[in-house]
Amino acid sequence: xxxxxxxxxxxxxxxxxxxxxxxxxxxxxxxxxxxxxxxxxxxxxxxxxxxxxxxxxxxxxxxxxxxxxxxxxxxxxxxxxxxxxxxxxxxxxxxxxxxxxxxxxxxxxxxxxxxxxxxxxxxxxxxxxxxxxxxxxxxxxxxxxxxxxxxxxxxxxxxxxxxxxxxxxxxxxxxxxxxxxxxxxx
Amino acid sequence: xxxxxxxxxxxxxxxxxxxxxxxxxxxxxxxxxxxxxxxxxxxxxxxxxxxxxxxxxxxxxxxxxxxxxxxxxxxxxxxxxxxxxxxxxxxxxxxxxxxxxxxxxxxxxxxxxxxxxxxxxxxxxxxxxxxxxxxxxxxxxxxxxxxxxxxxxxxxxxxxxxxxxxxxxxxxxxxxxxxxxxxxxxxxxxx
Numbered sequence: 001x002x003x004x005x006x007x008x009x010x011x012x013x014x015x016x017x018x019x020x021x022x023x024x025x026x027x028x029x030x031x032x033x034x035x036x037x038x039x040x041x042x043x044x045x046x047x048x049x050x051x052x053x054x055x056x057x058x059x060x061x062x063x064x065x066x067x068x069x070x071x072x073x074x075x076x077x078x079x080x081x082x083x084x085x086x087x088x089x090x091x092x093x094x095x096x097x098x099x100x101x102x103x104x105x106x107x108x109x110x111x112x113x114x115x116x117x118x119x120x121x122x123x124x125x126x127x128x129x130x131x132x133x134x135x136x137x138x139x140x141x142x143x144x145x146x147x148x149x150x151x152x153x154x155x156x157x158x159x160x161x162x163x164x165x166x167x168x169x170x171x172x173x174x175x176x177x178x179x180x181x182x183x184x185x186x
Numbered sequence: 187x188x189x190x191x192x193x194x195x196x197x198x199x200x201x202x203x204x205x206x207x208x209x210x211x212x213x214x215x216x217x218x219x220x221x222x223x224x225x226x227x228x229x230x231x232x233x234x235x236x237x238x239x240x241x242x243x244x245x246x247x248x249x250x251x252x253x254x255x256x257x258x259x260x261x262x263x264x265x266x267x268x269x270x271x272x273x274x275x276x277x278x279x280x281x282x283x284x285x286x287x288x289x290x291x292x293x294x295x296x297x298x299x300x301x302x303x304x305x306x307x308x309x310x311x312x313x314x315x316x317x318x319x320x321x322x323x324x325x326x327x328x329x330x331x332x333x334x335x336x337x338x339x340x341x342x343x344x345x346x347x348x349x350x351x352x353x354x355x356x357x358x359x360x361x362x363x364x365x366x367x368x369x370x371x372x373x374x375x376x377x
Contacts, residue, residue, distance in 0.1 A: 016350045017242045022312035026337075030348045045289070048301040049281060051308070054202050055274020056244030063275050067282035075279050079271060086243020087267055090251040091260075095236060105361055110240055112360020113353055115326040118316045118332025120349050125309030127341055132302055149303050156307055172304045180300015181293050 002070050003077050009035055010062045010081035017058055017086075023117050024058045026124040037065050044128070048173050058082050148183055152176055189258050190265045196223065197250050197269035215249050225257050246270055325363055329356055 009031045017024040025047060032038045038046070050060035059082060066078030125134065133149055134142040152172070160166045167175070200214055212235060219225045226234075228251075237249035247267060254266025289295055320326055333352060340347050 003303070008368045010190070010248065012350065015242055015352055017244070018240075018353070022309050025309060026349045030350070034348070044302045044305050045285075045298050047305045048298070049285075051305075053274060053277050053281070055271070055278070056246050058244060059247075059271055060274055063278040064282045067279050072279065075282070079275055083243070083247050083271060086241065086247040087251050087263065089241045089243065090237065090248050090262060091255060093241070094252065094255055094288050106240075108360045108364030110360065111325065112329055112356040112358070112363070112374040114335040115320060115329035116352060116356030118313055118320060119330040120337055120352060121309060121316070122313035122330075123334055123337035123341070125306055125311075125313055125335075129303075129306035129310060132306060145299075145303065148300070149306070151257075152303050153307050158312070169304075169308050172308065173301055176300040176304035177297035178300070180296045180298065180303075184296035185293065 003074060006070055006074055006078045007034060007036075007081045010066070010078045011059075011084060013058055013062070014082040014085040018113060022057075022125075024122055025060075026120045028061050029124065032065060037069055040131070044132075051169055052173055074127055097120050113154075127162065144183065148179060152179065190261055192223075193254050193258060193262055193266040194269040197254075201246070201252075201270040202273040211246055212249075215246075215253075216326055219249075219253050230256075244272055262304045325360075329359070332356070332359075 013024060013027050013031055016027055029043060032043060033040075046061055046064055047057065049064075050057040053060060054070055059079060062078040063075045066075035068074075070077065077081045130136045131148060132141060132142075134140045135146075151171040152175075155175075158169055196218060203211075203214060212231075216228070216231055220228050220231050225337055230353060234249050234252045235245070237252070238245040241248065247270060250270040251263045251264040254263035256262070258265065289298065303354065317330070320330075333356065336347075337349070338343065
């Protein structure tokens with residue numbers, strides 16, 4: 001039953017989404033791929049769209065996948081599921097356990113969890129780039145994409161060093177869209 | 187204005203302008219809820235941020251629930267959280283209706299190919315930023331390596347292990363290491 005699958009899938013995402021926007025991407029990828037809801041291609045597009053529209057990435061993803069798989073009701077169910085854990089955890093902390101986060105075992109668990117998440121994000125991003133360039137497994141090496149990736153990365157990281165001012169993510173996305181339109185049309 | 191309606195619309199407004207992830211909107215919430223509406227104090231705002239960082243879920247939702255509950259108990263929490271989610275829900279729902287047709291246009295598809303490059307770079311950059319901020323004690327460094335190696339193995343051998351399993355394992359390792367250290371310290375003190 002798709003509604004139940006959506007609910008459980010995005011409840012998992014909401015429950016394990018520690019560490020901010022980019023930390024959820026590997027998690028969403030797992031859930032969405034395991035259920036066959038989106039392929040790598042659409043997932044990447046949706047990350048870009050989520051970045052360029054308001055709202056937390058995981059909420060946007062839940063709405064999109066829910067709508068694709070189960071219409072308006074599906075979207076509502078998936079979005080509710082992804083928000084539910086955060087909602088109740090805050091309520092619980094406020095009402096009964098305001099010392100919860102001071103607990104040393106909770107602190108110990110978080111101290112293991114946080115670095116692990118960083119590693120997961122790092123590999124997810126790196127694999128995404130390599131795969132996109134066709135450098136992974138049985139992909140076909142895509143020289144043009146490799147060149148564009150180096151160029152865009154150079155501009156993004158270079159601007160921070162040279163101009164001491166970072167290009168913000170939304171600008172980078174728009175810029176890359178223009179580069180894509182020009183470069184892939186030739 | 188009744189507080190529930192006020193909460194709903196205030197957070198809907200915040201929800202409409204939270205581009206680019208959690209931290210960008212903390213200042214927006216601070217502005218609205220602390221300075222304008224005086225719903226919570228600056229110290230409380232700091233507390234929510236810390237709680238939000240240590241609990242799952244988007245910071246935006248954590249903040250909305252916190253402020254909502256503070257001002258209107260359970261109904262308030264629901265009103266604020268609903269308000270926060272509604273704008274992006276409507277926008278993404280509309281996009282989902284026409285995205286597939288949109289992608290059939292060649293130049294749009296090319297634009298998205300370009301965007302794909304940016305997304306990979308942004309994710310790696312997010313990880314690098316977090317690495318820089320992380321305390322580099324042996325435990326932390328080992329956990330990062332553990333995650334990186336596990337993730338690579340999972341992908342190379344196409345193992346069916348979710349990153350949630352890695353996260354649970356890392357939390358357990360954190361507790362075990364802490365308990366061992368604690369015991370050692372206790373024994374040390376006995377001597």
